[in-house]
Amino acid sequence: MTMSAPAGERAPYLDKDPRRIAGMFDAIAHRYDQLNRLLSAGLDRRWRRVAVEALELRAGDRVLDVCTGTADLAIAATAGGTPRVTVLGIDFAVEMLQLGLGKLRAAGLDGRIRLARGDAARLPCGSGVMDAVTVGFGIRNVQDTAAGIAEMARVLKPGGRLAILEFGEPRMPGLRALYLWYFRQVLPRIGRRLSRHTDAYAYLPASVSAFLSPDELAALMSRSGFIDIRIDRLAFGVVYLYVARKVDEPRRAD
Ligand SMILES: C[S@@+](CC[C@H](N)C(=O)[O-])C[C@H]1O[C@@H](n2cnc3c(N)ncnc32)[C@H](O)[C@@H]1O
Secondary structure, eight states, rough: OOOOOOSSSGGGGGOOHHHHHHHHHHHHHHHHHHHHHHTTHHHHHHHHHHHHHHHOOOOOOOEEEEETTSSHHHHHHHSOOOOTOEEEEESSOOHHHHHHHHHHHTTTTTTTTTEEETTBBBSSSSSOEEEEEEEOGGGGGGGSSSHHHHHHHHHHHEEEEEEEEEEEOSSHHHHHHHHHHHHIIIIIHHHHHHOSSHHHHHHHHHHHHSOOOOHHHHHHHHHTTTEEEEEEEEETEEEEEEEEEEOOOOOOOO
């Protein structure tokens, strides 16, 4: 498999047109969870748990899970033992949502987690209504990253918390080379074979390499009104967790 496009051309699978991205996730939905477990050696569940813990949810919190897919992060948000947490999961890929809904019903969680079709760049929620927002491995796919981050800031209450999980690339020299070989050569082959999609799992490493660096994403969050931004490297930098708080309303001078 070749990962490079001719000089001056963008690899076709880096096109983030919303219809193309939604179609790609719809096409791989039936294998999505299985491939997540397999390709991350089961670590993906732990990453979502760590993201939810970082939010320090309180009883009765309303959480928005953007790019919810098959709802694994939404489910993790209700699994932490904090009472009466409710979640709205938003995604534009209908097949992913259908599978998520099946999981919610099977787990008896459909009363606490609601799923709806929507675009991260135009969230179907009012302003200042959410206590926390989560995004798991989704922000990289949003065509206009700045619009996506700005929308998350808009829907959060002042002081509300944001947790973003996104793939990265380890920096440690030997490990980096080994991981990039796995990520760019092995993973796309396994993904293609099991999902039967020609380029969804080539898009994954290519889109991670082309995405904003951790510092650039943190700077974007800061420009959108997030403060106390923390960047944690998980699994040596295979995944990054960004945790932040929406700035409080400025105090009025009396
Ligand atoms: C890699 S999956 C992640 C799913 C889930 N958050 C998880 O942790 O497994 C990315 C999801 O983001 C969704 N997505 C990408 N761009 C989106 C956008 N602009 N609006 C809504 N959903 C989007 C895709 O449809 C897909 O279901």
